[in-house]
Amino acid sequence: MSALDNRIKFRHLQCFLEVARQGSVGKAAQVLALTQPAVSKKLAELEDMLGVQLFDRSKKGVTLTAFGEVFLRHAGASVAALREGVDSILQARRGDLLLRIGALPTVSARIMPDTVRKFKASGADATVSVQTGPNALLLEQLRLGELDVVVGRLAAPEQMTGLSFSHLYSERVALVTRPGHPLQQDHITRLDRIQDFTVLLPSDDSIIRSTVDKLLITHGIGHLPDRIETISTEFGRDYVRHSDAIWIISHGVVAKDIEEGILIELDMDTRDTMGPVGITTRTDLQASASLEMLIDCIRQVAEGIQA
DSSP states (O other), X not given: OOHHHHHOOHHHXXXXXXXXXXXXXXXXXXXXXXXXXXXXXXXXXXXXXXXXXXXXXXXTEEEEOHHHHHXXXXXXXXXXXXXXXXXXXXXXXXXXXXXXXXXXXXXXXXXXXXXXXXXXXXXXXXXXXXXXXXXXXXXXXXXXXXXXXXXXXXXXXXXXXXXXXXXXXXEOEEEEEOTTOHHHHTTOXXXXXXXXXXXXXXXXTSTTHHHHHHHHHHTTOOOOSXXXXXXXXXXXXXXXXXSSOEEEEEHHHHHHHHHTTSSEEOOOOOGGGOEEEEEEEETTOXXXXXXXXXXXXXXXXXXXXXX
């Protein structure tokens, strides 16, 4: 171990990773419960020890330099390994195991309930934690060892560094409304007619937003005059059920609502929005027997999914 290794402390890595995640020293300081000068000092110390600039600073925030991008991969892996070591000791002392699953909304309702029921029925002695959130956040938590696996759509190539994706099935985007909606009653199949109504769209940080934008552009829709952006399934479901709004969302999020007649899918061609859904893990992950069993349960449940 070099003298440099001895000088770099966990707090240096923690500050670096949080600033990289937030793109802001101030926001990172709030998350870490530190003062902004304290975080800036740790970053300056780290850059001084490494002899390179890790961030480009501007009034808009901070962005990683080329050196910072390289260091991010290794720092994230180091912190994740440390967390795994601590978790292993704590689990050994308590005699229990916690499996942390990140699930996009498209699978949290469609796959995870049946998966956890099947896993529990197998007699596995482990606690399962299911967390939902934007894809970028879940993948970052996976890299840092805060999650063991993420289930959802395949991310962009630049987001998959150090990660491995295993395909389960493909899924399309759906346009859904309340029963008795005017477009459903009139059997309208032209997508441009949605411009006459309020449209709920996934927000910019949603993994399917670019897919939805391409769908709209393909059908000559450059701008929706009355739009609401949200990633909240609870809000979307309630808003659409009590208005004439149209909700553009991953089919998996509303599959059970459609099956039960709570929502109606408009008869519009969205085959071009098909995208792969699967399991994302870290390439350096050494899965426990319990995690392997849980992943097998995910695969078994997914086998029954139809696009």
